[in-house]
Amino acid sequence: MSMDLDAPVPLLSRSLIPQTAATIVCCNCGAEIDGTTSAGALCNDCIKLTIDISQGIPREAILLICRDCERWLQPPDHWVTAAPESRELLALCLRKLNRLSKVRIIDAKFIWTEPHSRRIKVQITIQQEVFQGTILQQTFDVEYVVNYKQCPDCAKSFTANTWRAVVQVRQKVPHKRTFLYLEQLILKHSAHRDTINIKEVKDGLDFFYSQRNHAEKFVDFLTSVAPVRKKTAQELISMDIHTSSKSYKFSFSMELVPICKDDLVTLPIKFAKSMGNIAPLTICYRVGTSVNLLDPQTLQTADISASAYWRSPFSSLADVQELVEFVVMDIEPVGPHKGRFLLGEATVARASDLGANDTTYFTRTHLGGVLHPGDLVMGYHLTGTNFNNPNYEALELNSAYASKIPDVMLVKKSYARKKKNKSRDWKLKRLNKDEGELLPKKQDQQRLERDFEMFLRDVEEDRELRSTVALYKAQQQKKERDKMQGVETASIAETEETGNDEDIPKIDMEELLDDFDELNVEDEEE
Numbered sequence: 001m002s003m004d005l006d007a008p009v010p011l012l013s014r015s016l017i018p019q020t021a022a023t024i025v026c027c028n029c030g031a032e033i034d035g036t037t038s039a040g041a042l043c044n045d046c047i048k049l050t051i052d053i054s055q056g057i058p059r060e061a062i063l064l065i066c067r068d069c070e071r072w073l074q075p076p077d078h079w080v081t082a083a084p085e086s087r088e089l090l091a092l093c094l095r096k097l098n099r100l101s102k103v104r105i106i107d108a109k110f111i112w113t114e115p116h117s118r119r120i121k122v123q124i125t126i127q128q129e130v131f132q133g134t135i136l137q138q139t140f141d142v143e144y145v146v147n148y149k150q151c152p153d154c155a156k157s158f159t160a161n162t163w164r165a166v167v168q169v170r171q172k173v174p175h176k177r178t179f180l181y182l183e184q185l186i187l188k189h190s191a192h193r194d195t196i197n198i199k200e201v202k203d204g205l206d207f208f209y210s211q212r213n214h215a216e217k218f219v220d221f222l223t224s225v226a227p228v229r230k231k232t233a234q235e236l237i238s239m240d241i242h243t244s245s246k247s248y249k250f251s252f253s254m255e256l257v258p259i260c261k262d263d264l265v266t267l268p269i270k271f272a273k274s275m276g277n278i279a280p281l282t283i284c285y286r287v288g289t290s291v292n293l294l295d296p297q298t299l300q301t302a303d304i305s306a307s308a309y310w311r312s313p314f315s316s317l318a319d320v321q322e323l324v325e326f327v328v329m330d331i332e333p334v335g336p337h338k339g340r341f342l343l344g345e346a347t348v349a350r351a352s353d354l355g356a357n358d359t360t361y362f363t364r365t366h367l368g369g370v371l372h373p374g375d376l377v378m379g380y381h382l383t384g385t386n387f388n389n390p391n392y393e394a395l396e397l398n399s400a401y402a403s404k405i406p407d408v409m410l411v412k413k414s415y416a417r418k419k420k421n422k423s424r425d426w427k428l429k430r431l432n433k434d435e436g437e438l439l440p441k442k443q444d445q446q447r448l449e450r451d452f453e454m455f456l457r458d459v460e461e462d463r464e465l466r467s468t469v470a471l472y473k474a475q476q477q478k479k480e481r482d483k484m485q486g487v488e489t490a491s492i493a494e495t496e497e498t499g500n501d502e503d504i505p506k507i508d509m510e511e512l513l514d515d516f517d518e519l520n521v522e523d524e525e526e
Contacts, residue, residue, distance in 0.1 A: 053128040066151040120144040163208040165215035170204035171256035184469040227306035263316040266391040275302040333368040344368020365410040379410040427474040
C-alpha cells in the first residue's frame with residue numbers, strides 16, 4: 001500500500017507580504033493622511049493655515065534715535081552706535097520684539113524703504129515645533145517707526161556747567177604753531193571723540209568731558225605725543241550726608257614745554273654738560289615726546305625728556321618770528337653725514353643788505369646737503385642782537401664758549417613764492433572750537449592766519465612732519481562749503497614775486513586721503 005505525499009508548498013516571507021498603512025482623513029479638509037504620522041489629525045496644508053507660531057509677536061515697534069549724535073536707544077538706558085542696515089541695528093530691532101525668544105530665529109534681513117520715510121522694515125523667518133515630530137516655519141514682516149529722542153550726553157552738552165572733567169592744555173609761547181600740530185594729531189587719532197565741548201582760551205584749549213575716565217584717556221594720549229607736565233585738581237560739587245556719596249568735578253592741567261620747532265635755544269652750561277657735553281647754543285629741530293636739539297657746528301644731538309626739562313626749565317632764546325632771510329653766497333660740504341643733516345661751511349649775506357653793503361658772514365651749518373649758491377635761507381642773526389636771557393649772558397661770560405658763538409645760525413631753506421594767490425590741492429581738517437568771549441580782533445586774526453600759513457609751509461617742506469598728519473584732497477568747487485562745515489582749505493599767502501614755483505616743495509597725490517565727509521547726496525544733485 002503506498003502513501004501519496006503532498007508536494008511542498010513555498011511560504012512567502014513577511015517582508016514580501018504587502019502591507020497597507022492606516023490612513024485617516026483630515027478633520028478639517030477631508031484629505032487622506034497617514035494616521036501613524038499625522039499630528040492632531042490635520043494635513044500639512046491645514047497645519048500651515050490653522051496654526052500661527054508668530055502669534056503674540058508684534059508687527060510694529062518704535063525705535064528711538066538721538067539726532068545729534070545719531071545713537072540708538074537700547075532699553076532701558078543704554079545708547080549704542082549702529083550704521084543703517086548693519087548687524088548692530090538688526091540685533092537692536094530683534095530685541096525690541098516680545099516673545100521672539102520663545103521661537104527659533106532662522107533668518108532676519110532688512111527690506112528697503114525710502115530713506116526719508118523714517119521707517120525700517122525687517123523680514124523675519126522663525127521655526128517652532130507645533131506637534132511631536134512636526135516643525136512649522138513661518139516668515140513675516142515687522143515695521144519699525146523711527147522717533148527722535150535726545151540722549152543724556154547731548155542734553156548735557158547743550159546745558160552750561162554740566163561737565164564732570166576738563167583737560168586744560170596750555171603753552172606759553174607767542175604763536176600757535178605747536179597747537180596747530182597737536183590739533184592734527186588729535187584729529188588723526190580721533191582723540192576728541194568723547195569731548196562734549198572744546199573751548200579756545202588764552203594760551204591754549206579746554207576740552208570738556210562728561211566722564212572722568214574719558215578725560216584720563218585724553219591725558220594719556222597727550223602724554224604719548226607731546227612733552228607735557230600734568231597737574232590734577234578736584235572740586236566738591238555736592239554731598240549726600242545720608243549715604244556719604246559725593247560728586248566732584250575734576251580738572252587736569254597739561255602744560256606743554258615752551259620750546260617749539262626751529263627755536264634757538266641756549267641751555268644752562270651745567271645742564272648742557274649733563275646732556276652729552278653738547279654745545280649750549282642749539283636749534284630745536286623736532287618736538288615729539290621729547291625735545292630734540294641740534295648743534296649746527298658739530299651735528300651733535302640731544303634728546304631732552306619732559307621730566308628732565310621740568311627739573312631745570314629754561315626758555316628759548318628766539319623763535320621763528322625773529323628769523324632773518326639770508327642769501328647763500330658760497331657753500332661747501334666738509335663734514336660727516338648724520339641722517340638728513342650734512343655739515344657744511346657757508347658764506348651768507350642778509351637779503352636786505354644786498355646792494356647796500358658788502359657785509360658777509362661765515363658760518364657752519366647742518367644744511368650742507370640742501371643749500372646751493374644763490375638759495376635763500378632763514379636763520380638767526382646773533383651779531384649785534386641783544387638777548388635778555390641769563391643763560392646767553394652766562395655763555396658770553398664763559399671763556400670756553402664765548403669765542404665759539406657764531407655770527408649767524410642757519411635754520412632752514414627758504415623758497416621764493418609768487419605773489420599770485422592760488423589754492424593748494426590739499427587741505428587740513430580743523431577742530432570745531434568754541435571761541436567763547438575771546439573773539440579774535442582783526443590784528444589777532446591776521447596773526448592766526450600767518451601762523452597757519454607758516455604751519456602749512458612746514459608741512460610742505462618737512463617730509464617727516466608730513467608723515468604724522470592726515471592730508472586730504474581738496475575739491476576746488478567746494479571750498480566755500482568746506483569753510484562752513486569747519487574744514488579750512490589751505491591758501492598761499494601773498495609774498496614777493498622773486499622766483500618760480502618749480503623749486504617749491506609739493507605734495508604727491510599718493511600721500512592724500514579722500515575726504516568721505518564730502519561724499520553725500522548733495523553731490524548727485526549738482
